Amino acid sequence: MNKFVYVLFFLGASCMHKNIPLTAPQPVKKAFTHSKHGDNRQDDYYWLRERENPDVIKYLQSENAYTESVMAPAKKIEEKIFGELKSRVKEDESSAPVKDGNYYYSARYELGQQYPLHVRRLGSATGPEEILLNIPALAQGHSFYQSTGPRMSMDQNKMAYSVDTVGRRFFTIYFKDLKTNTMLPDKIENVSGNMAWANDNETVFYSQQDPNTLRVHKIFRYSLKTHKAELIYEEKDETFSCYVYKSLSDKFIYIGSFSTLSSEIRYIDADRPLNAATLFQKREKEVKYMVTDHVDRFYITTNKDAKNFKLMTAELTNTAASAWKELVPHRKDTYLMDVTVFKNYLVLEERFNGITQLQIMDLQGKNPYLIPFADQSYLASVGDNREFDTDTLRYDYESMRLPSSVYDFNMKTHQQVLVKRDEVPNYDENLYRTERVFLTVRDGTKVPVSLIMKKDLKLDGSAPMLVYGYGSYGANMDPWFNSEIFSLVDRGFVYAKAHIRGGSEMGREWYDQGRTVNKKNTFYDFIDCTMELVNLKYADPQRIYAMGGSAGGLLMGAVMNMRPDLYKGMVAQVPFVDVITTMLDDSIPLTTSEYDEWGNPNEKTAYDYIKSYSPYDNVKDARYPNVLVTTGLHDSQVQYWEPAKWVPRLREHNKGDSVILLKTDLEAGHGGASGRFDQLKETATEYAFILMLDQPAAL
Incomplete structure (x- = not known):
């Protein structure tokens, strides 16, 4: 019996409907009832969740054909x-090079290519180019290809990168030795793509999701020496997920557990990656906190008794919430979203009256300076910063009328330089207005x-x-x-x-x-x-x-x-x-x-x-x-x-x-x-x- 029947679908007689087919696909109905709390809900199309059922694919294909025919005019x-x-895409566009040690990293497109090349240059932004990842070549033969891009080891001699070729966000992590220009035999499959290198250039921390629910619930430590992975944390609470990140100072690896309303952080000395993770502060209901660090202290953003978040500090030896010290108090009119900690400066990403702003201050929360922006409506955010000991903040700026621009702002002199503005061919910003x-x-x-x-x-x-x-x-x-x-x-x-x-x-x-x-x-x-x-x-x-x-x-x-x-x-x-x-x-x-x-x-x-x-x-x-x-x-x-x-x-x-x-x-x-x-x-x-x-x- 044919699984599909077609019903008359009257489209009307307006000019847009001329030559449009009068029938739309109609999947067969199969009686199914959801029952909960004494309430019954009829769901005759519940069977469409059978992904491997050929009739489901046929139905989706018939809908695609119908859409194509309706939109033929x-x-x-x-x-x-x-x-x-x-025409408004610069086909050979490239990102602004970002300095990390002796290298400048960027991505660039070549004419006609769907995917970028990830490259770096030694010594300066105009030094000799080294191609790290040739995504156009790697993507050949795949109808879908997504990569996280390169993730560099501390000495920048090894590279990890992850790839998804299906679209369900299950990645495979690959490794390459850049000194010998050879791929390493190590391969980690079915992971989230989230990862962080320890400081020994041999250990990588990564997160993995459940194959069915897709909840990211496990953190592993992988050694390129032993070629073995070790589970170091599992989030048992099904309302929480977890991830791993490293601070800008490179001092600690953090394991973050989070739900919609709560969070909990653990940390590991990045110089001692075999250590067990230490709990920073036990999770509390409807309390969120995020942690980063300086050489001698932690910085914490939290909404504990602070609806719009406040900034706190803690000593390295005592991270209990009772020992936190307030640095930037809660403000009813300002929402503190994040903090970036440099060697000599703090940069706060905030919202005031719905608009983003960047505030710079010293490590004691003194001498605040708000970067001025002229437009009434815009987006400003901390950009790609990879060096801890610097006076330069890289930030991004754009509006609905102005293409994205990258600035380097000197946090000491308050002078800034436009590094790059996205080129948009066939576009004139003066033809438009924003409100x-x-x-x-x-x-x-x-x-x-x-x-x-x-x-x-x-x-x-x-x-x-x-x-x-x-x-x-x-x-x-x-x-x-x-x-x-x-x-x-x-x-x-x-x-x-x-x-x-x-x-x-x-x-x-x-x-x-x-x-x-x-x-x-x-x-x-x-x-x-x-x-x-x-x-x-x-x-x-x-x-x-x-x-x-x-x-x-x-x-x-x-x-x-x-x-x-x-x-x-x-x-x-x-x-x-x-x-x-x-x-x-x-x-x-x-x-x-x-x-x-x-x-x-x-x-x-x-x-x-x-x-x-x-x-x-x-x-x-x-x-x-x-x-x-x-x-x-x-x-x-x-x-x-x-x-x-x-x-x-x-x-x-x-x-x-x-x-x-x-x-x-x-x-x-x-x-x-x-x-x-x-x-x-x-x-x-x-x-x-x-x-x-x-x-x-x-x-």
Whole structure:
């Protein structure tokens, strides 16, 4: 019996629908019921999680074919957009060389290549070049190839690097002797890619994930002398994950255990890598702390009795929290994100009023200096710094209008030098303007929104607008530069990035107001910001589009159910849409570690709240907007079956003539394609979908 039946899918008679097939793929329904807390949920597409089932692959392929046929009228504009996107890429781009000892490290692309070369030069940034990793050559024969790049030993004579050729973020670590230019026989498979060298040039610490849940829960010590790995730490708490890192001073190796709301650190003398790890401070509920060091003390950022974090110090001989000393106190209006410790300076990465700032001070927390920035909306962050004993801070700066720039700032004289600014061909920053507005949402909260548009755009309510959002995990969607968006902006679009609650743009409280039992604030903020932008004449209410990925795809799904009439079209990238089912299944990757983000639905109160917004469970009879949904078969973060079953359910309940499409990358994972030009093709498809809806006459 044929596993697939095809149903009539009425698309309407508007010009954009001419020559579009009238049938959409329909996976067979297989009755399945989820039962919890006396509540039954019907899930007829649950079987689509059978990754090895040939019928699942056939269904995904049929959806791809359908999407291609529906978007056939937009093929020329898609190709044109891809050409535009590629034209704004400097094909032989290179990164700013970064000094580490006697070498200067960088990455560079060659014309036409999808992947970079990792290189170094001896003595100066213009010295003789040594190719460390030829990624274009290594990637040959692979449809997907991702590398962490080189990780150098202390003497810089050995190199480790890790590679994923599937897209599920399982890496293999390889080693090379750079003095003899030969690969070592050592190979460590199925690891996370996270690693750190000890100071003996022979020992590497690395982390490994569970093969099923993907939770990173083990730290190993590997010896290039004995060719053996030893488990030195295992995180038993299923709500925690772990990782390893090394301080800039090279004094200690750290093992960090973390959950959404708590953390715990252990440390090992990097000169004595065979020592057992020492516990820094026992974990406490809802207390996070992070540790780095100087020669004679530790520096700790923590939110213990400090919502927005404060900076503390501890002696090397006593790391108990009771012995910590306050260096930079908690500030209600400033969110302390991180600290970088140099030999003579501290650099604090902070947020004030939602905008990043860099503050420099001495080791005693005195003589603070805030690096001044002229723009009202921008992103400034500590860059690639590899030397501890230096007066130079490398930092990165960009805005929605200005491409990323790398500066070297002298922390002693306060003078700075522009090292490199990304070259963006066929782009003129003077043609655009940016704005930053605070919009009042339904509970009175003022939400910041960053916007970019053509400089001469009139705010008369006639422009199309794309609104982007995320709002989860405390992640910040800063106003960074994105050369791709100008293919829409040049066609008259306003691009709005809504800094909604659930991120940390306005501090830690901003995050807390958008998680667990406050999660709906994220969705309300996005809806209300969109409506207020329309009221302020930034856009035509009939020409509004929305985009979000992963947890931002959850945002798209929830908003779509709450206000199916508000947006003409949506792009939901790798969307997390079956929240209740996923969070009840602890065999699915990353579930247990996210109870503090979404709530634990094994508890009825959390179950009821999650179910009240979970996109898959709240699909209803409505006139849904046009939707393009993307996913990856090998996605390790959001399993492909969530969007795969969401799409047919949306179609079943859609009472309008909108198109609802699913496009699955059968080779890639959560991050999409690995090659830089292949990634642009994905963007071109998304933009062509939007333009097919907004400007059909241009097709």
